[in-house]
Amino acid sequence: MAENLDNIVDSDGTIKQDRQENNSTTDEKVPVTRGRIHQFKLYDVAEYELVLIEKGSDASLWLNFAIAFLSTFFSMLAALITLNPAGKETAFIILTLITVVSCFGGILCSVFWWKTKGTQEDIFKTIRSRINDGR
Template identity: 40%
Template structure:
């Protein structure tokens, strides 16, 4: 034990870090949720299927702009006119297909979090939020309040 204290004091002297004060408020209960790697990736980046939506919107707006160009100006070259028509048709077809794929495969972050929260039954969550021993909880809160007032 003495060796550990000497080692810790030695490390503190060489680290140059100043000691810091830790303030802690008491928590009556804590709910831990386990999540899968896939769920974590979705929470970090959003659904990977949102890329379908992005390309769908890109293609639909591009097709719309080319359609407006076809309807508002006169194009003398047949090759340019054909290119614009092909871009409009391909843009709308692919945009609609990607939009349908996105609609069928979408998973929102709120759905994922709802699924994670449902892993703890609502009865257990209610018990954790409302402890049965109210007296000990109020004693703990008053002790924490006194400690916080003393620290301030």
């Protein structure tokens, strides 16, 4: 599958394409325009770093749960504030329980999100620092 580049590109910069039409081979030239880059950096990446990059960060998952819990908390808090508890003790207890659980869940997920939000950037900084450190 890996052909020699000389077999693909002519000296004038055009690409040769071989097509078979009725068992005959014809060469067709396609012009190629190439934009040169000034510098090309190549980074060594360890296997465990690739695994961490593939896995991705858990931060977005924690943020989604935190938003869901806090949305529930504020909705239930509004319902709790506007509820007249006279004769509705069961509803009051259920709303209070949901409000407290969603508040703690939202705070806990927010803390987990805050702690894990920079893990991907740390991996990329470590990889990029290998060129700056000269390792």
